[in-house]
Amino acid sequence: xxxxxxxxxxxxxxxxxxxxxxxxxxxxxxxxxxxxxxxxxxxxxxxxxxxxxxxxxxxxxxxxxxxxxxxxxxxxxxxxxxxxxxxxxxxxxxxxxxxxxxxxxxxxxxxxxxxxxxxxxxxxxxxxxxxxxxxxxxxxxxxxxxxxxxxxxxxxxxxxxxxxxxxxxxxxxxxxxxxxxxxxxxxxxxxxxxxxxxxxxxxxxxxxxxxxxxxxxxxxxxxxxxxxxxxxxxxxxxxxxxxxxxxxxxxxxxxxxxxxxxxxxxxxxxxxxxxxxxxxxxxxxxxxxxxxxxxxxxxxxxxxxxxxxxxxxxxxxxxxxxxxxxxxxxxxxxxxxxxxxxxxxxxxxxxxxxxxxxxxxxxxxxxxxxxxxxxxxxxxxxxxxxxxxxxxxxxxxxxxxxxxxxxxxxxxxxxxxxxxxxxxxxxxxxxxxxxxxxxxxxxxxxxxxxxxxxxxxxxxxxxxxxxxxxxxxxxxxxxxxxxxx
Amino acid sequence: xxxxxxxxxxxxxxxxxxxxxxxxxxxxxxxxxxxxxxxxxxxxxxxxxxxxxxxxxxxxxxxxxxxxxxxxxxxxxxxxxxxxxxxxxxxxxxxxxxxxxxxxxxxxxxxxxxxxxxxxxxxxxxxxxxxxxxxxxxxxxxxxxxxxxxxxxxxxxxxxxxxxxxxxxxxxxxxxxxxxxxxxxxxxxxxxxxxxxxxxxxxxxxxxxxxxxxxxxxxxxxxxxxxxxxxxxxxxxxxxxxxxxxxxxxxxxxxxxxxxxxxxxxxxxxxxxxxxxxxxxxxxxxxxxxxxxxxxxxxxxxxxxxxxxxxxxxxxxxxxxxxxxxxxxxxxxxxxxxxxxxxxxxxxxxxxxxxxxxxxxxxxxxxxxxxxxxxxxxxxxxxxxxxxxxxxxxxxxxxxxxxxxxx
Numbered sequence: 018x019x020x021x022x023x024x025x026x027x028x029x030x031x032x033x034x035x036x037x038x039x040x041x042x043x044x045x046x047x048x049x050x051x052x053x054x055x056x057x058x059x060x061x062x063x064x065x066x067x068x069x070x071x072x073x074x075x076x077x078x079x080x081x082x083x084x085x086x087x088x089x090x091x092x093x094x095x096x097x098x099x100x101x102x103x104x105x106x107x108x109x110x111x112x113x114x115x116x117x118x119x120x121x122x123x124x125x126x127x128x129x130x131x132x133x134x135x136x137x138x139x140x141x142x143x144x145x146x147x148x149x150x151x152x153x154x155x156x157x158x159x160x161x162x163x164x165x166x167x168x169x170x171x172x173x174x175x176x177x178x179x180x181x182x183x184x185x186x187x188x189x190x191x192x193x194x195x196x197x198x199x200x201x202x203x204x205x206x207x208x209x210x211x212x213x214x215x216x217x218x219x220x221x222x223x224x225x226x227x228x229x230x231x232x233x234x235x236x237x238x239x240x241x242x243x244x245x246x247x248x249x250x251x252x253x254x255x256x257x258x259x260x261x262x263x264x265x266x267x268x269x270x271x272x273x274x275x276x277x278x279x280x281x282x283x284x285x286x287x288x289x290x291x292x293x294x295x296x297x298x299x300x301x302x303x304x305x306x307x308x309x310x311x312x313x314x315x316x317x318x319x320x321x322x323x324x325x326x327x328x329x330x331x332x333x334x335x336x337x338x339x340x341x342x343x344x345x346x347x348x349x350x351x352x353x354x355x356x357x358x359x360x361x362x363x364x365x366x367x368x369x370x371x372x373x374x375x376x377x378x379x380x381x382x383x384x385x386x387x388x389x390x391x392x393x394x395x396x397x398x399x400x401x402x403x404x405x406x407x408x409x410x411x412x413x414x415x416x417x418x419x420x421x422x423x424x425x426x427x428x429x430x431x432x433x434x435x436x437x438x439x440x441x442x443x444x445x446x447x448x449x450x451x452x453x454x455x456x457x458x459x460x461x462x463x464x465x466x467x468x469x470x471x472x473x474x475x476x477x478x479x480x481x482x483x484x485x486x487x488x489x490x491x492x493x494x495x496x497x498x499x500x501x502x
Numbered sequence: 503x504x505x506x507x508x509x510x511x512x513x514x515x516x517x518x519x520x521x522x523x524x525x526x527x528x529x530x531x532x533x534x535x536x537x538x539x540x541x542x543x544x545x546x547x548x549x550x551x552x553x554x555x556x557x558x559x560x561x562x563x564x565x566x567x568x569x570x571x572x573x574x575x576x577x578x579x580x581x582x583x584x585x586x587x588x589x590x591x592x593x594x595x596x597x598x599x600x601x602x603x604x605x606x607x608x609x610x611x612x613x614x615x616x617x618x619x620x621x622x623x624x625x626x627x628x629x630x631x632x633x634x635x636x637x638x639x640x641x642x643x644x645x646x647x648x649x650x651x652x653x654x655x656x657x658x659x660x661x662x663x664x665x666x667x668x669x670x671x672x673x674x675x676x677x678x679x680x681x682x683x684x685x686x687x688x689x690x691x692x693x694x695x696x697x698x699x700x701x702x703x704x705x706x707x708x709x710x711x712x713x714x715x716x717x718x719x720x721x722x723x724x725x726x727x728x729x730x731x732x733x734x735x736x737x738x739x740x741x742x743x744x745x746x747x748x749x750x751x752x753x754x755x756x757x758x759x760x761x762x763x764x765x766x767x768x769x770x771x772x773x774x775x776x777x778x779x780x781x782x783x784x785x786x787x788x789x790x791x792x793x794x795x796x797x798x799x800x801x802x803x804x805x806x807x808x809x810x811x812x813x814x815x816x817x818x819x820x821x822x823x824x825x826x827x828x829x830x831x832x833x834x835x836x837x838x839x840x841x842x843x844x845x846x847x848x849x850x851x852x853x854x855x856x857x858x859x860x861x862x863x864x865x866x867x868x869x870x871x872x873x874x875x876x877x878x879x880x881x882x883x884x885x886x887x888x889x890x891x892x893x894x895x896x897x898x899x900x901x902x903x904x905x906x907x908x909x
Contacts, residue, residue, distance in 0.1 A: 353823075356834065358834075383826070384826075392823070474676065474680060475680060475684070476677055476680045476681045476684060479673050479676055479677040479680060480677060482669075482673060483670050483673045483674070483677070486666040486667075486669055486670050486673075487666070487670065489662075489666055490663045490666045490667060490873075493659045493660075493662055493663045493666075494659075494663060496655075496659050497656050497659045497660065497880075500652055500655055500656050500659075501652065501656060501884065501887075501893065
């Protein structure tokens with residue numbers, strides 16, 4: 018039902034001169050939806066308070082509440098066209114008053130867990146790109162039809178939202194970096210098996226795919242007690258994201274999945290000095306797909322023991338340090354991490370193998386990440402013991418994957434079902450760490466079980482066959498001679 | 503000559519096919535008999551659900567139109583089943599009760615009278631009248647059957663002989679690769695294993711050229727097309743000024759072994775030793791990796807033979823990396839790959855041996871291909887004799903003369 022609404026909003030954005038790509042569509046749709054959601058949330062809280070005979074303290078001042086600036090209604094519940102702003106007035110209000118007011122929340126709050134924090138973060142970073150007030154008017158009206166009350170509605174919205182995030186990849190190279198294919202995420206979560214009571218962290222949250230899927234996974238499996246629900250919503254999921262657009266999308270995504278006040282901090286994870294990480298900053302479960310290829314500046318590199326410009330490698334160190342003892346992690350990383358010969362890579366592999374039990378490496382085929390040419394692997398490790406054996410599994414989807422033929426849950430099912438036993442099969446094998454090369458610590462997958470490419474026959478064997486065939490040919494020709502004479 | 507000469511028109515019924523273009527349906531249950539179907543002997547099929555001209559068992563269908571010197575003109579196919587085929591336009595169907603059908607098929611297939619309508623310049627379109635006028639030899643049914651029996655057997659034998667020869671052509675190639683692998687996996691006395699990077703200077707720095715070349719000197723310019731596959735030495739007819747090639751291109755000298763690193767050039771075997779470059783210097787694609795051998799360690803032809811192997815390429819291909827469409831072999835492979843290294847003298851002996859094996863196998867290949875050609879000719883000449891009435895008990899000499907020289 019809401020698909021059409023989203024489509025309509027997209028169409029208007031497409032018409033507008035301000036919105037340029039899929040990234041803009043989702044960014045702009047997101048801030049409008051956020052304010053709409055916020056209004057519903059406040060309404061609900063106000064209603065609850067009234068039932069209890071209390072006063073509800075609105076977060077937003079009256080002038081800036083949705084029913085006043087976006088959708089003033091008359092007695093019949095229809096849009097009051099006299100009061101409703103449109104055209105240049107509307108844009109001026111949004112750009113000149115609304116956004117600065119909302120951005121101001123950033124100054125007011127300290128705690129990242131509050132909704133005020135999120136309002137401040139979102140509106141101080143995001144800009145309204147809709148240039149025509151008439152277009153904005155239409156969009157507000159569409160957004161007004163989206164219900165945010167029931168969890169069923171939010172669920173449906175969350176699916177549509179996810180599709181939009183996926184399509185961000187169409188915006189070009191940079192669009193896809195916020196999106197990890199959901200079948201891969203689900204498989205990783207299946208292996209890690211987070212339990213209620215544990216804290217789950219993603220330091221490169223992006224669109225919060227990992228956190229949202231972990232939420233669904235844990236919700237389905239836990240007892241639905243009040244305590245559990247409270248813990249799940251407030252004290253389980255933690256994330257950090259540096260990029261503005263991703264931050265907004267991540268927040269919105271978590272909200273749509275039912276987490277009202279997502280604990281996502283808008284910050285550069287790598288800006289923290291790794292030596293400052295204490296037990297209280299550690300987590301039971303870490304799931305992430307850190308960005309690769311960035312070149313971090315020297316100041317950032319100083320925060321780490323193993324200095325390298327490669328962003329993903331700095332993130333890996335951060336994750337290892339951020340795990341509690343016995344904590345479990347699943348991290349997506351470029352496959353060159355396993356084989357690169359530079360000092361930093363070698364040291365990092367050594368460090369990982371010594372401080373954690375890297376029990377599984379999942380080798381993903383090319384085309385897993387649409388738009389990116391990289392080949393990736395997933396590292397599964399537990400903090401606190403050293404690695405003795407690594408179980409490798411090479412995913413073979415049996416086809417070339419790409420945009421029209423993406424990874425699906427069936428592709429991952431074999432891995433998920435056999436990973437506990439760590440068997441030797443055509444695609445999986447166990448590598449004993451004692452056999453590792455002590456200078457290079459190379460971990461690139463070398464499948465010993467792959468059926469040998471048809472070994473060439475020995476020269477003698479081949480010659481024998483050739484002679485035999487030549488003899489046969491000779492006698493065939495003699496036959497023909499007889500036939501014809 | 504026994505039996506009478508007649509024409510197709512006097513002995514057979516002729517039918518034109520119908521246009522099926524608008525009714526092609528991949529899910530259809532009837533096979534459309536068109537030119538492609540006949541020329542591929544029934545391998546490539548198109549389907550329809552409208553059997554616009556049904557064909558029956560023992561119909562002979564023939565292609566009536568073709569491009570100049572085309573191989574499909576007057577080619578025939580024998581329909582073996584009812585209710586399965588529909589005749590397309592520009593294909594005709596011949597029906598008769600006056601001939602043994604297989605005899606007629608053999609005689610009519612690519613009949614010289616009909617082939618003569620091809621003038622080598624324009625499309626040939628046989629008309630009904632042309633086909634009806636086609637002369638045919640009609641011996642008794644008894645003789646027809648005898649001839650069919652002989653032809654069937656002879657052709658089966660020829661086809662088997664051809665299959666054997668084709669297999670041996672493949673075997674020869676496999677033999678060569680197998681022998682090469684055997685040579686390069688030896689671990690004899692005094693043999694060492696070194697990496698490619700240890701035995702040669704990879705991608706020599708072009709700055710050195712400034713020491714012996716001047717701006718306006720000529721150098722060879724070698725685009726990818728001149729780097730051959732299975733050709734040991736390469737050069738290029740293109741010459742440019744040193745100053746115009748210095749930036750942006752890869753540098754190499756006479757004697758360097760040059761390998762292409764990008765797909766599909768690498769897999770296709772683009773590899774060679776530069777020889778005869780202008781002023782001894784060449785510049786070319788950035789996808790080239792030149793190896794300047796350390797002459798005290800390795801002989802450049804030995805390195806060439808080591809790299810010019812299917813198994814070397816297979817390995818490099820497996821370890822390729824890069825964005826789709828731009829995969830390249832990695833330094834971990836082209837620098838680190840191990841090469842077994844005997845003494846320089848032994849290397850030269852080996853290179854020499856490989857060259858002679860190559861020559862011998864090339865000769866065998868040439869011989870086999872020639873035999874294949876002969877067998878095709880034999881088929882044609884047997885047919886010719888058959889329908890000139892010469893393929894019978896009374897005329898052995900001429901045909902067995904034919905057989906001399908085909909062993």
